[in-house]
Each structure stands twice: as C-alpha cells, then as structure tokens.
Amino acid sequence: MRKEDCFYLGTIVSKFSFKGELLVKLDTDEPEAYSKLESVFIALGNNLVPFFIERCSLQKSSLLRVKFEDVNDEADAESLLKSELYLPLDFLPKLEGNQFYFHEIIGFSVQDERFGAVGTITGVNDTTSQALFEIDKDGKEILIPINDDFILEVNREDKVIKVDVPEGLIELYLS
Incomplete structure (x- = not known):
C-alpha cells in the first residue's frame, strides 16, 4: 500500500x-x-x-x-x-453536494460568477487558519479561501467548482 x-x-x-x-x-x-x-x-x-x-x-x-x-x-x-x-x-465515506475531500478536487476547474474561468486547482493549503484553494492560471498562483459562503456548486461529473468570491480578489493575483 x-x-x-x-x-x-x-x-x-x-x-x-x-x-x-x-x-x-x-x-x-x-x-x-x-x-x-x-x-x-x-x-x-x-x-x-x-x-x-x-x-x-x-x-x-x-x-x-x-x-x-x-x-x-x-x-x-x-x-x-x-x-x-x-x-x-x-x-472515506462518499460526500455529496458542496462537501469534498481536499485530495478529490485536485485538477478541478474553478469558475467565478463575475470573473469566469479562474484556473485549475493544483493543491490545497491547509496549514493556515483558513484552508485555501491553490489555483494555477497560466503559470500564476491564485489563492482563494475555502469558505462555504464562496462555494456555489461542486460538480464532480464535470470536475468544476463554481464560486462567488469578493470582487477584486482574483485580480489581485493577476496584476
């Protein structure tokens, strides 16, 4: 094993x-x-x-x-x-709805309500007080807090997580 x-x-x-x-x-x-x-x-x-x-x-x-x-x-x-x-x-028991295990979402795409396609989840940083999605967008790392209020949908079939993050958060990483 x-x-x-x-x-x-x-x-x-x-x-x-x-x-x-x-x-x-x-x-x-x-x-x-x-x-x-x-x-x-x-x-x-x-x-x-x-x-x-x-x-x-x-x-x-x-x-x-x-x-x-x-x-x-x-x-x-x-x-x-x-x-x-x-x-x-x-x-591990199977999770449904917007619940997920960190290992299972690696490779999922992230879509934001306003921004659109954010990138691909490459990892989860759970060493901070708030766990963070580590997302790759064209070689740049974007960190988004894993917060129930931000997560709109976890689509396991299409491997997509839809989020609605505060305006400007994603853009901070791209400027």
Missing part, C-alpha cells in the same frame, strides 16, 4: 497502559466513525505496515484507545509512539 492510495487518520500520541495499549489523536470531524476498525496502516520509515486491531474505543472526544495484535508491552508500544496512521482512500 502506498501513501498516495491512503488518507491520514491520525498520530499515536501516547501509551495508555503497560499492556501495549496506545492513544491515537484522530484527524477527523467524526471520530466515532473509526471506533470499530479492524486494521490500519502505520508509517514506519518509508513503508506503510498493516497492523491488526484487537480492540479499540473512543477515549474522550478525538482520542482512540487502541490495542494492536502483537503489541503486548510498553517497549512494543514505545516503538510506535509518534507514528502516523493511514487508511485506504475507499474507507
């Missing part, structure tokens, strides 16, 4: 018991959707290694308490601390 075929689920943040249990900080809005996992991939070096789960349960709001098979003591658990967990992309 390759990372490109998976999505990031979370990171192992601490040991929970002396019997090898671990706490995973989940990167999701719906942690309960992952409380019955049977296996995950753990990034070890440059590889994704499958680990089977004996049991798991939610611990507080976004922490998952996990007992992996063959991780039976503190030393085994210690070796997995700070490791990232991944699941195959097909585990």
Whole structure:
C-alpha cells in the first residue's frame, strides 16, 4: 500500500497502559466513525505496515484507545509512539453536494460568477487558519479561501467548482 492510495487518520500520541495499549489523536470531524476498525496502516520509515486491531474505543472526544495484535508491552508500544496512521482512500465515506475531500478536487476547474474561468486547482493549503484553494492560471498562483459562503456548486461529473468570491480578489493575483 502506498501513501498516495491512503488518507491520514491520525498520530499515536501516547501509551495508555503497560499492556501495549496506545492513544491515537484522530484527524477527523467524526471520530466515532473509526471506533470499530479492524486494521490500519502505520508509517514506519518509508513503508506503510498493516497492523491488526484487537480492540479499540473512543477515549474522550478525538482520542482512540487502541490495542494492536502483537503489541503486548510498553517497549512494543514505545516503538510506535509518534507514528502516523493511514487508511485506504475507499474507507472515506462518499460526500455529496458542496462537501469534498481536499485530495478529490485536485485538477478541478474553478469558475467565478463575475470573473469566469479562474484556473485549475493544483493543491490545497491547509496549514493556515483558513484552508485555501491553490489555483494555477497560466503559470500564476491564485489563492482563494475555502469558505462555504464562496462555494456555489461542486460538480464532480464535470470536475468544476463554481464560486462567488469578493470582487477584486482574483485580480489581485493577476496584476
């Protein structure tokens, strides 16, 4: 399994018991959707290694308490601390309407109500307080905040996102 075929689920943040249990900080809005996992991939070096789960349960709001098979003591658990967990992309629930996963919109065209064709989404910058569409227009980068108020339609069939951004925002990048 390759990372490109998976999505990031979370990171192992601490040991929970002396019997090898671990706490995973989940990167999701719906942690309960992952409380019955049977296996995950753990990034070890440059590889994704499958680990089977004996049991798991939610611990507080976004922490998952996990007992992996063959991780039976503190030393085994210690070796997995700070490791990232991944699941195959097909585990993601299908989104509808104007909801989307960042990875799924790469390559979509962006159309603005006033401006017209803006360009093609090359990535999403989610390292800022507001996630941004990274759009290429003839070699120039345009950044548009991913804001529900700006997104009019996500057309998966035609791979187009229609937006209505504040007047002048797009032009700032082109002058």
